[in-house]
Amino acid sequence: EVQLLESGGDLVRxxxxxxxxxxxxxxxxxxxxxxxxxxxxxxxxxxxxxISGSDGTTYYADSVKGRFTISxxxxxxxxxxxxxxxxxxxxxxxxxxxxIDGCCRFDYxxxxxxxxxSS
Amino acid sequence: DIVMTQTPLSLSVTPGxxxxxxxxxxxxxxxxxxxxxxxWYMQKPGQSPQPLIHEVSNRFSGVSDRxxxxxxxxxFTLKISRVEAEDVGVYYCMQGIHLPPPTFGQGTKLEIx
Numbered sequence: 049e050v051q052l053l054e055s056g057g058d059l060v061r062x063x064x065x066x067x068x069x070x071x072x073x074x075x076x077x078x079x080x081x082x083x084x085x086x087x088x089x090x091x092x093x094x095x096x097x098x099i100s101g102s103d104g105t106t107y108y109a110d111s112v113k114g115r116f117t118i119s120x121x122x123x124x125x126x127x128x129x130x131x132x133x134x135x136x137x138x139x140x141x142x143x144x145x146x147x148i149d150g151c152c153r154f155d156y157x158x159x160x161x162x163x164x165x166s167s
Numbered sequence: 168d169i170v171m172t173q174t175p176l177s178l179s180v181t182p183g184x185x186x187x188x189x190x191x192x193x194x195x196x197x198x199x200x201x202x203x204x205x206x207w208y209m210q211k212p213g214q215s216p217q218p219l220i221h222e223v224s225n226r227f228s229g230v231s232d233r234x235x236x237x238x239x240x241x242x243f244t245l246k247i248s249r250v251e252a253e254d255v256g257v258y259y260c261m262q263g264i265h266l267p268p269p270t271f272g273q274g275t276k277l278e279i280x
Contacts, residue, residue: 085216092257092259092271092272092273092274093208093210093216093259093261093271093274094271095261095267095268095269095270095271098267107266107267107268108267109267109268110268143215143216151204151263151266151269152204152206152221152261152262152263152269153206153218153221153263154206154208154216154218155218155227155228157215157216157217158215159215160215
């Protein structure tokens with residue numbers, strides 16, 4: 049059974065940093081790209097970042113480029129999102145998603161971890 | 168970025184009746200490889216999003232055949248043949264051709280009458 053378990057969400061002040069983790073199980077982690085998608089309170093879905101399975105190529109939304117860094121440790125079946133220079137508008141529930149075909153076929157989603165940026 | 172526009176933004180359907188959601192993209196989603204990269208996801212209240220349809224009309228594994236997708240180019244439709252109570256939630260279309268980023272529609276909220 050595929051499982052994705054996010055953690056690391058917290059309340060942080062503007063300008064602060066946070067690292068999210070997503071531990072995967074039930075599939076061969078390094079065979080798949082992984083994606084972070086976020087959802088601000090009461091709002092829709094926003095694609096944030098993605099990383100390929102093997103060569104680690106990364107992709108970012110313009111809204112987070114230069115502030116967020118996606119990475120993965122295939123030996124630990126874990127996906128990360130390092131979030132720096134956080135802003136109030138980054139407040140959201142962050143989901144990790146197993147990704148087929150390198151991009152947009154998200155066949156499994158985690159339960160999400162909440163990031164709140166507020167002073 | 169590609170803009171995805173869904174209509175309606177909300178709909179209320181009697182159980183057993185059909186429902187239809189439209190999604191329009193600001194540019195064609197037909198790739199040079201012949202595939203059209205349009206996806207549908209839904210989010211039940213209080214839950215994570217879940218996959219429904221990939222590449223316009225292909226159901227993800229385990230998705231009920233009451234759900235079907237159609238369309239081409241810039242205009243797409245998700246249909247539910249007979250709405251059930253468990254279908255309540257928000258439905259999102261998403262494009263995956265003009266990257267990055269993939270972009271979602273605003274979402275359509277489905278309620279039961």
